[in-house]
Amino acid sequence: YGSTRPERILAEVKRKATRGDARSVVDTIDQYCRHQEWAMNVGDEKGTILDSIVCEVKPRAMLELGTYCGYSAVRIASLLPPNSRLITMEFNPVFAAIARQVIAWAGVEDKVVLIEGPSGDWIPKMKKEFGLTSFDLVFLDHWKDCYLPDTKLMEECGLLRTGSILVADNVICPGAPDYLEYVRGSPRYESKYFRSHLEYTRVEDGIEKSVFLG
């Protein structure tokens, strides 16, 4: 029957992954998407780069834009220190519902807050709604043409402090040229490219890590 790709990924997680074991959820999704059906998770190779940045930064407050099935939310949450929070935004209700179940199956729901709605609407409300001063780390993995406007919006809303770090997926494939030009050209950012591959393929892709200098 007409299940969606995210529904099939969730079914695979429930069939193969150990409940409460975030690592097994991540590995199950990687196996499925590498061997059965490609999906736009950050994946295992770029995921290792993301892991190293999360472990280095040890963010108290982290934001993810674009939850999709919750793969990177689970991956990130499994590395967060106690009393740290990942807020992840997803505007597609079908994807959000799947992601909630993936996050719950992994047993990381106490570290993840999934907000359903467009990032552009929610970013200006973050301080009030969540008593936040700023984000230590932001992972951008939503529509690629939203990276730049949302970055500028976070700056305007005072959600970035000196030292806040932006990590952007797919800066080569599909690409986010206006975003790259901005963070690489602006004196307010120190930017670094981590060369890798598009998830589950040999196609070149990479992650851009940009430190906000204030």
Ligand SMILES: Cc1ncnc2c1ncn2[C@@H]1O[C@H](/C=C/CNC(=O)c2cc(-c3ccc(F)cc3)cc(O)c2O)[C@@H](O)[C@H]1O
């Ligand atoms: C403003 C707003 N607010 C809230 N949620 C938002 C939102 N804008 C989008 N979302 C959500 O985020 C996800 C969207 C992710 C977009 N990611 C990609 O398009 C993507 C594509 C590829 C890819 C590469 C080569 C190909 F040939 C085909 C695809 C790889 C990737 O890694 C990607 O991330 C999706 O769950 C969408 O609902």
Ligand SMILES: [Mg+2]
């Ligand atoms: Mg991506």
